[in-house]
Amino acid sequence: MTGLELIVVVAATVLLMTWAARRLRLSEPLLLLIGGILIGLMPRFHNLHLPPDVVLLLFLPALLYWESLTTSLREIKNNFRSIALQATGPGRRSA
Known part of the structure; x- marks a missing residue:
């Protein structure tokens, strides 16, 4: 197959x-x-x-597009700090 x-x-x-x-x-x-x-x-x-390229090029864009249509701006504004931290990750400080 x-x-x-x-x-x-x-x-x-x-x-x-x-x-x-x-x-x-x-x-x-x-x-x-x-x-x-x-x-x-x-x-x-x-x-x-499935090769990772197939997932990135076929499935991920469809999921992101649908979420962009159904996500409310109010929820994004209320959760912006959490979203930003999860998207970028808190930097680690070296000692």
Whole structure:
């Protein structure tokens, strides 16, 4: 099985689980987690690994785009200090 087939299976699972979560009024992250576990338990996918470039170029931009549309500016302003510290990390002082 190629990396492209794995990407198609993951994308189809995400769409199916998102649709099922909305239809059944359940938590989307919970059903996505269950879908990921089910994919991981399939014998065909035990030895497959996605290259980091695929994750960075395919999945991360989609997640960031969606979050940019759904995040409220009020929450960002209220949590700015925490966000900035987590994004940059507090510098370590050398003794």
